[in-house]
Structures are given as structure tokens and as C-alpha cells.
Amino acid sequence: MARRKPDGYLGDKSLSPETLMMGYGYTPAWSEGALKPPIFQTSTFVFENSEAGKSFFSAAYGLREKGENEVQGLIYGRINNPNLEILEDRLTIWDNAEACTVFGSGMAAITTTLLTFLRPGDVLLHSNPLYGGTDHFIRHVLRDFGITQVEFTGADSREMIEHRLESANARGRLSMIYIETPGNPTNALIDIEMCSEIARDYSTDSKRAILAVDNTFLGPVYQHPIDHGADLVLYSATKYIGGHSDLLAGACLGSANLLQQVRAMRAFLGTMADAWTGWLILRSLETLKIRMEAQTQVATHIARYLAEHPKIARVYYLGFLTERDHDYAIYQKQCLGPGSMISFDIRGGEAECFRFLDALEIVKLAVSLGGTESLAEHPFSMTHCDVNDADKLDFGISPSLVRMSIGIENPDDIIADLDQALAAV
Numbered sequence: 202m203a204r205r206k207p208d209g210y211l212g213d214k215s216l217s218p219e220t221l222m223m224g225y226g227y228t229p230a231w232s233e234g235a236l237k238p239p240i241f242q243t244s245t246f247v248f249e250n251s252e253a254g255k256s257f258f259s260a261a262y263g264l265r266e267k268g269e270n271e272v273q274g275l276i277y278g279r280i281n282n283p284n285l286e287i288l289e290d291r292l293t294i295w296d297n298a299e300a301c302t303v304f305g306s307g308m309a310a311i312t313t314t315l316l317t318f319l320r321p322g323d324v325l326l327h328s329n330p331l332y333g334g335t336d337h338f339i340r341h342v343l344r345d346f347g348i349t350q351v352e353f354t355g356a357d358s359r360e361m362i363e364h365r366l367e368s369a370n371a372r373g374r375l376s377m378i379y380i381e382t383p384g385n386p387t388n389a390l391i392d393i394e395m396c397s398e399i400a401r402d403y404s405t406d407s408k409r410a411i412l413a414v415d416n417t418f419l420g421p422v423y424q425h426p427i428d429h430g431a432d433l434v435l436y437s438a439t440k441y442i443g444g445h446s447d448l449l450a451g452a453c454l455g456s457a458n459l460l461q462q463v464r465a466m467r468a469f470l471g472t473m474a475d476a477w478t479g480w481l482i483l484r485s486l487e488t489l490k491i492r493m494e495a496q497t498q499v500a501t502h503i504a505r506y507l508a509e510h511p512k513i514a515r516v517y518y519l520g521f522l523t524e525r526d527h528d529y530a531i532y533q534k535q536c537l538g539p540g541s542m543i544s545f546d547i548r549g550g551e552a553e554c555f556r557f558l559d560a561l562e563i564v565k566l567a568v569s570l571g572g573t574e575s576l577a578e579h580p581f582s583m584t585h586c587d588v589n590d591a592d593k594l595d596f597g598i599s600p601s602l603v604r605m606s607i608g609i610e611n612p613d614d615i616i617a618d619l620d621q622a623l624a625a626v
């Protein structure tokens with residue numbers, strides 16, 4: 202099969218991402234005319250002859266320069282697989298990235314990427330709050346590997362952040378800035394462009410600081426970090442990209458040069474996704490835009506309902522930001538829509554939240570997000586239980602906070618469910 206990347210154009214007209222989600226990266230002629238790619242359920246690939254095997258390996262290990270239009274030959278399932286390659290090509294579209302590598306989970310994507318670019322003695326600057334798994338990996342695993350962490354929140358000024366970097370003696374040692382925006386679970390925003398300027402200022406001729414953005418909450422439809430100066434975009438594809446709460450996967454996107462390094466680390470750690478997952482995500486991508494748009498529409502109704510409920514003290518929803526809010530200018534600059542994650546404080550504390558969560562009938566009590574069904578959870582005791590209490594309170598994660606991921610159900614039904622559950626509080 203002669204793999205050639207399709208170009209995404211009709212004559213001179215560049216095609217929209219939602220159009221390209223139906224077939225970009227795949228040509229039916231490769232597979233007996235099959236409209237959809239078959240699942241390449243195989244661990245290894247047969248070489249046409251020994252010279253071909255030798256040539257594939259020398260290219261894969263970077264022992265020789267690849268030819269201008271040379272496509273990496275298929276070798277072994279830990280290195281590459283057609284389902285993953287088609288998915289990787291297709292995922293580059295939304296973020297306008299040169300390259301993509303997919304993983305067996307969001308954490309596989311995040312940890313593999315951090316391990317690709319950090320070495321003992323390096324400084325890692327990261328935003329707070331972070332996804333619980335990422336937070337744990339940075340605080341406990343990377344610290345033991347001799348990586349110094351410097352932290353900031355959306356409320357800190359650039360001067361404050363640079364002051365902390367100077368105190369940590371980061372000049373020449375800052376390897377990576379890692380941010381999550383909107384932050385989980387409060388939807389706090391971090392200015393991507395400001396972070397890219399810090400990365401540039403702290404880069405030296407011999408060491409470039411890389412900006413990586415976890416884009417799981419709004420991407421890939423409502424936020425494109427590369428357009429704002431990010432070097433790498435990370436996803437838990439388990440969430441909106443997969444979108445049906447039936448698979449785990451992750452992705453890292455960026456320049457061909459950086460992704461080649463991430464891909465090499467993936468091959469050695471063995472953190473790739475499998476062919477079946479790759480195939481399922483190709484199916485998910487066809488409806489990605491309409492799902493995210495529908496979820497956002499339902500979320501807007503629900504956020505309005507919650508904001509007016511007497512038992513709710515505060516709602517954190519990007520659609521409610523106004524000029525008076527600190528995050529408004531950042532939202533205007535880098536977000537294309539409010540998405541469908543809503544958090545809110547119930548009057549009371551853990552007991553009131555638990556009564557509410559336990560009374561829900563349509564909305565399921567589960568972690569994860571971005572699927573077609575609505576889910577609710579209690580960040581303080583569940584997803585963020587491992588973050589110390591003082592930090593949690595500092596980040597706005599109090600015992601009275603509930604996080605909801607909104608699906609594509611009829612909003613009136615969800616509101617009826619919330620109404621009866623709030624009545625039980």
C-alpha cells in the first residue's frame with residue numbers, strides 16, 4: 202500500500218475540518234475500495250525483502266535522513282500501525298499541527314511527553330490546578346527524578362511568575378512550561394500567549410523552553426493553542442475526541458521535529474494506542490463538531506438554570522464571563538466557545554453535595570467527561586483528593602464544589618433531574 206498524505210484541498214479551495222473528518226488520511230484504494238479503513242489487527246508487518254527491512258529500520262532509528270516524500274515503512278505495532286497513522290494525520294487538522302502521535306490514554310500522552318523533554322536538573326514551570334494524575338506525576342515522580350517545579354495560577358501576574366523562575370535559578374534550566382486551560386475543575390484560564398513569551402524569553406541558544414498545553418477541556422473545536430504560540434498540544438482523547446465514554450486514548454500534537462522525539466519515546470515506553478481504539482476514534486471524529494456544539498448548547502441552558510437556583514451559591518461556566526472578570530480578556534483572545542464543563546458550589550459542604558449526587562437519576566455519578574451523556578462528581582473527595590487541602594481551597598476546589606460534564610440529552614430532562622436532586626438537599 203503506497204501511503205501518501207492527502208492534501209485537504211479541492212483544487213485551490215482548502216477544505217474545512219468538519220469535512221476532512223470523513224476521510225482525511227485514508228484512500229479507499231489502499232483497502233480494496235473499502236469506504237472505511239479496515240482494522241489492522243496485527244502485531245507485526247512483513248517486509249517485501251531484506252533491503253526494505255533494513256531501510257525501514259535505519260529511517261525509524263534516525264540513522265539516515267528520510268527522502269523528501271518518504272513515508273516511514275510499517276515495522277512493528279509498537280512503532281506504527283495504519284489505523285494509528287490515519288488517525289494521527291486526521292487529528293492534525295483541527296489544531297493545524299504538522300504532526301501528531303496517539304497514545305493508550307491521556308496520561309500516557311502526558312507522561313511520555315514530559316519524559317521526552319525533561320532531564321535531571323531541569324526546571325518545569327506549570328500552572329495550577331492540574332488534572333489529578335498529572336499533578337501526582339509531577340509532584341511525586343518527576344521530583345524524585347531531580348526536576349525542580351515552579352508553580353503559578355491564573356491569578357499570578359507575569360512579573361510574579363518570572364520572579365519565581367529567578368528564585369528557582371531557571372535561566373538556562375527551564376525546559377518546559379506545562380499548562381492546563383481551562384483548568385480542571387474550576388474552568389480558570391491561563392494566558393497561552395503570555396506563557397509562550399516566557400518560554401521564548403527563558404530559551405537560550407543551547408536550550409529551548411517548550412510550551413505544552415493540555416487542551417482536553419475545550420479542544421480541539423473551541424481552542425487551538427498552537428495559534429497562540431504553544432509548541433505542543435496534549436489531549437485526553439478519552440474525553441471529547443472519543444466522546445462516547447467507551448475508550449481510553451491520548452494525543453500529542455506539534456511540529457514534526459518535536460513529535461519525532463515524542464514518537465521515539467513512545468516506541469520505547471510502549472505507550473501507543475491499539476488499532477481498535479484508533480478505528481473507534483476515527484468514527485468519533487466524524488461527529489466531533491456537532492457533538493461539541495450540541496453539548497455546549499445544552500450546557501448553556503443548564504448553567505442558566507443553576508445560576509438562578511437558591512441552593513446554588515456560585516456557578517463556574519465560561520459562558521458567564523463578563524468584562525468585570527479577570528479571565529474575560531483571555532477568553533476573548535484564545536477561546537472560541539464556552540464548552541460544556543460546568544462547576545458549581547452548593548450551599549453547604551460535602552454532605553449537601555453527596556445528597557445531591559446520590560439523588561441524581563439521569564445524570565450519572567462518575568468521573569471522566571466529554572461523553573454524550575451527562576456526568577457529575579465531587580472533585581474535593583474524588584478527582585482531586587490527592588491535592589493537599591490548602592492548595593485545593595486556594596484553587597477554588599472547596600468541599601461544596603460539584604463538577605458536571607454536559608452531554609447531548611434534552612436539556613429539559615436534565616434540568617428536571619437536577620431539580621429533583623436539589624430538592625433532596
Ligand SMILES: *Cc1c(COP(=O)(O)O)cnc(C)c1O
Pocket residue numbers: 306307308309332334335381385415417418436437438439440449450451569
Ligand atoms: C482525563 C484527563 C487527563 C487524563 O487522561 P486519561 O485518558 O484519563 O489518561 C488529562 N488531562 C485532563 C484535563 C483530563 O481531563
